[in-house]
Amino acid sequence: MRQMDPLRADTIREAEGEVLEVGFGTGLNLAYYGPAVKTLVGLDPLDVTDVDKVRARIQNSAFPIERRALRADGGLPFDAGRFDSVVTTWTLCSIPEVRKALREMRRVLKPGGRYVFIEHGRADEDATARWQDRINPLWNRMCDGCNINRKIDRLVEEGGFEMERLDRFRGQGPGIVAQMYRGVATRS
16 A cells, blocks of 8 residues: 555645544554644544554654554544544455445534545446455455445435545556545534
8 A cells, every 4th residue: 555655645634623524543644744633533443552663653743642453334432523624545345334334434524524535446448447346355355344336425425424525546566456435524
């Protein structure tokens, strides 16, 4: 994923205030948050805070970080309207109940708050999309629940967000996994 770091930076700099990052993982995004971020809650089903590199990233952060080891598609333990920003980077592909997770993300986002994301998903080109559909069952089993054929823009809108900006482009790598969706959506 290191080749994707420039895409992280362009996405994450949109976050501000109190931030919920869904899919915190090993904290790779921490280096890209700007000075407008006050606090961050990092949500991920895996607890890797005992890993030295993760601990160092958290300790070197310019703002306080709270780490929660739980899934996003359960009921999130936060008050409605708590966060100014929600961030995901290559996360929606692997959440089992992605619609439920997006509704929860919207619920905990303040009215007017921003959901910023960079995700991979379904291709616009029919031939590539057909290959994604064929390969997805095997890919999903081999790659820890990752789905390569989700229509990210549609899922975000079905989650109750209004799309403010969406960039579609092909990233690095094979076309079946390099179809990118970078955007900003708001809770109206």
